[in-house]
Amino acid sequence: MTRRENAPGRQGGTGEAATQTRPEPHGRSGRARAWAELLRLPALFSVPGDALAGTAAAGAPPNSRTLLxxxxxxCLYEAGMALNDWADREVDAVERPHRPLPSGRVRPSAALTAACVLTAGGLALAARAGRPALAVAAPLAATVWAYDLTLKHTPAGxxxxxAARGLDLLLGAAATTGRAREALPSAALLGTHTLAVTTVSRQEAQGGSPLAPLAALATTALLTRAVTNRRPDHREAAAHDLPGPRATRPPEPAPxxxxxAHVTTLLAAAYAATTAxxxxxxxxxxxxxxxxxAVGAGIRATIPLQATLAARSEGPxxxxxxxxxxxxxxRFAKKVSVT
Known part of the structure; x- marks a missing residue:
């Protein structure tokens, strides 16, 4: 949920990012460009799928609380973006001087203020969705701040x-239905993917051992297999458990x-192909x-994984x-880098 998910290691940046984020002239358009870079606006497209996948896992259609x-x-995602640049402003001054804060296009105090305002806004929207949603959003916000300020460069990062990605999926389920237990398996799968990507990203500046990308590759294969296993329909399972001849053969799935199942398989293949x-x-x-x-591919793969999780729960x-x-x-990432 923070920018570190898009560039989790943060010790360095990609050449693509460096070429895409050159300082703009001062003025209204220049300030807008600087804030777009600070907040990594194209990365927002990876956020709605969390709540929608969580709602699907809970077995409910989206409603007004889902939108909340x-x-x-x-809001919480962008709070993490702004806070992360604020926390890394001294490192950026050496390694990425073109970034909005070290280049002087955005003041550090403005970035910190934005992080606080966005966090408050995120919690307020969750409160509007109900107490169960706020009960998930509060630890999510705490995780974002703890990661950016303390945990980022530790083994717990x-x-x-x-945990932040998993909680974000649970937020959608809790807001829509008032409960999140049914969405825990989907949250665990999405969190596992995020764990693998973040682990690889920790060596993106200096390079390192092949073990991390190999582990991420194995994780992708396991997740692909897990999400393509068809979740049994409760009515089908009940019919299968009835005594008599029907119990001797598996029930035929509905059209x-x-x-x-077909859409789930195709989306899972797209997820695997994006990272392999x-x-x-x-x-x-x-x-x-x-x-x-590899890190960029892992980030892009988040969306097809979210879609796969939704397909296996509630249809295409x-x-x-x-x-x-x-x-x-x-498309938007070609204009503003997501790392």
Whole structure:
């Protein structure tokens, strides 16, 4: 949920980011560009899928409280972006002087104020969605701040990042239905993916061992297998458990379930394809450029994974809506870097 999920290691940046984030002239357009870079606006396309996947996992259609959860997630995500640049302003002055704070295009006090205001806004929106939503949003906000200010460069950093993503998915379920227990498996899967990406990112500046990308590749394979296992429909399972001849053969899935299974398989394949080659390349040559590409691929893969989780829970319509955010995010990322 913080910018460190987009560049979790933060010790350095990609060459692509350096070329995409050159200082702009002063003036209204220059200030807007600086804030867009600070807040990593294209990364916002990876946020709504958390709440939508959580709502699907809870077995409920989206409602007005789902929109409040998405708004809360967006605010807390951007709070993490602003806070992370504020916390890293001295490192950026050496390693990434073109960033908005060290280049002087955004004042550090303004970035910190934005982080506070966005955090308050996120919690307020969650409170509007109900107490269960606020009960998830509060630890989510605490995790964002703890990561940016304390945990980022510690062994607990990847775990905190994974927890933030998982909590964000649970926020959608809690806001929509008032409960989040049913969404815990989906939150664990999404958090595991985030843990793998964040672990790889910790060596993106200097390079390192091939073990991290290999572990991430293995994690992707396991997650792909896990999300393509069809979740049994409760009515089908009940019919299968009835005594008599029907119990001797598995029930036939309904046509809608078949369609959902096909969409789930396709989206899971897209998720695996997004990360497989970059992880392999980073494992064969764990240099900073290839490691950075692997991290970028892992970030982009978040959206097809969210869509897969939604498809396996509630069918293809919501999943395809989430998947449609991927090309939009990629398009805007050409103008403003997400790292």
């Amino acid at each position: 959860a998405i708004g809360s997630s967006l 990847p775990v905190a990042m994974a 809608g379930r078949k369609a959902a 080659r970059p992880y392999v390349h980073a494992a064969l040559n764990p240099s900073p450029p290839l490691t950075q590409r 319509a919501r999943a395809l809506l989430i998947a449609a955010l991927a090309p939009l995010g990629a």
